[in-house]
Amino acid sequence: MAKKSFGQHFLLDLNITRKIARLAQVGDGDHVIEVGPGPGGLTRALLETGARVTAIEKDPRFLPLLEELATAADGALAIRVEDALGADEGALAAGAPAHVVSNLPYNVGTALLIKWLTGTFTPASMTLMFQKEVAERIVAQPGDDAYGRLAVLAQTTANAALVMDVGPRAFTPPPKVSSAVVHLTPRADRPSPERLAALQTITAAAFGQRRKMLRSSLKVLGGEALCLKVDIAPEARAETISVEGFLALADAWRA
Numbered sequence: 587m588a589k590k591s592f593g594q595h596f597l598l599d600l601n602i603t604r605k606i607a608r609l610a611q612v613g614d615g616d617h618v619i620e621v622g623p624g625p626g627g628l629t630r631a632l633l634e635t636g637a638r639v640t641a642i643e644k645d646p647r648f649l650p651l652l653e654e655l656a657t658a659a660d661g662a663l664a665i666r667v668e669d670a671l672g673a674d675e676g677a678l679a680a681g682a683p684a685h686v687v688s689n690l691p692y693n694v695g696t697a698l699l700i701k702w703l704t705g706t707f708t709p710a711s712m713t714l715m716f717q718k719e720v721a722e723r724i725v726a727q728p729g730d731d732a733y734g735r736l737a738v739l740a741q742t743t744a745n746a747a748l749v750m751d752v753g754p755r756a757f758t759p760p761p762k763v764s765s766a767v768v769h770l771t772p773r774a775d776r777p778s779p780e781r782l783a784a785l786q787t788i789t790a791a792a793f794g795q796r797r798k799m800l801r802s803s804l805k806v807l808g809g810e811a812l813c814l815k816v817d818i819a820p821e822a823r824a825e826t827i828s829v830e831g832f833l834a835l836a837d838a839w840r841a
Contacts, residue, residue: 596624596625596627596689596757596758597627597628597689597715597752597756597757598625598627598758599627599756600627600630600631602752602756603627603628603630603631604631604634605750606628606631606687606689606713606715606750606767607628607631607632607634607635607687609713609749609750609767609769610632610685610687610711610713610769611711611713612632612635612637612685612687612711613635613636613637614635614636614637615636615637615638616635616636616637616638616683616685617637617638617640617679617682617683617684617685618632618637618638618639618640618684618685618686618687619639619640619642619675619678619679619684619685619686619687619688619709620632620639620640620641620642620686620687620688621642621670621686621688621690621691621698622642622643622644622670622688622689622690622691623641623642623643623648623652624643624645624648624689625648625651626641626648626651626652626655627689628687628688628689629641629652629655629663630655632687633655633659633662633663637662637685638662638663638664639659639662639663639664640663640664640665640666640678640684641663641664641665641666642666642668642670642673643665643666643667644667644668644669644670646667649665649667652665653665666678670694670698671694671697671698671701674707675702675707675709676706676707679707683710684709684710685709685710685711685712685713686702686709686711686712686713686714687712687713687714688713688714688715689715690714690715690716692716692717692761695714695716695717695720696716696720696736699712699714699716699724699736699740700736700739703739703740703743703744704739704743704782704786706779708772708776709772710771710772711769711770711771711772712744712768712769712770712771713749713767713768713769713770714767714768714770715752715765715766715767716765716766716767716768717761717763717764717765717766718751718763718764718765718766719732719763720736721748721765721766721767721768722748722766723736723737724736724737724740724746724748724768724770725737725740725741725746725747725748725768728825728826728827728828729825729826730825733825734793734796734824734825735789735790735792735793737829738785738789738829738832739785739786739789740770741829742773742776742777742782742785742829742832742833743772743773743776743777743782744770744771744772744773744776745770745771745772745773746768746769746770747768747769747770748766748767748768749767749768749769750766750767751764751765751766752764752765752766752767753765777833780840781833781836781837781840784836784837784839784840785832785833785836787807787836787839788804788807788832788835788836788839789824789832791803791804791806791807792804792824792827792832792835793824793825796823796824796825797823798823799820799821799822799823800813800818800819800820800821800822800823800824800827801813801820801821803824804835807839808838808839812835812838812839813835815838816831816834816835816837816838818831818834818835
């Protein structure tokens with residue numbers, strides 16, 4: 587049985603799990619980190635590609651099933667029973683490139699994405715299932731209703747595309763909302779950790795009061811003077827500012 591407290595919705599349709607594995611563009615010898623494998627539907631599809639999989643599962647009820655799968659996988663599947671929010675993916679990858687492919691638990695999906703976008707571990711790629719509303723927030727553009735802090739952080743650090751819609755009936759139990767898969771690859775011009783930290787501060791303030799003009803929402807960070815430094819109208823609101831505009835604000839605030 588799925589645990590609501592863990593945000594579990596199991597994906598068992600082999601056609602869908604195999605398609606996700608193809609969209610992830612992983613294959614023979616690639617290292618994949620999967621969070622929340624549950625009964626192992628997506629895990630099986632990833633193993634079929636020839637990838638090596640490290641599965642991070644918080645719910646120990648699935649350990650016997652995953653261990654049976656690991657035995658059949660003949661060394662290609664490693665299992666970690668822990669909370670992915672506290673996992674050290676860099677250590678799991680041992681300094682080599684690693685892809686993250688997951689049907690993420692709904693209750694921690696956004697937090698995990700922000701961890702991978704802004705932390706010290708940078709995945710070679712991410713192919714992640716979210717609630718469709720969250721997926722749309724990741725790829726939203728300035729002026730879209732869904733555009734916000736998550737879009738800015740995601741698009742500053744990665745190239746992001748919504749690559750697949752998945753209806754509720756594909757899951758057990760069916761969620762009340764549709765889902766979608768987002769594929770992300772790191773940008774070559776990914777900001778430095780210091781620049782990224784400043785961007786997080788700026789976007790937290792700007793979108794924390796998104797209905798206010800920037801001169802008000804950014805008041806404690808410089809407000810109107812900060813906006814004028816980078817030729818952004820102080821009367822503008824956060825949802826109209828491009829990713830480049832937010833980076834400019836972050837740079838000016840750091841200077």
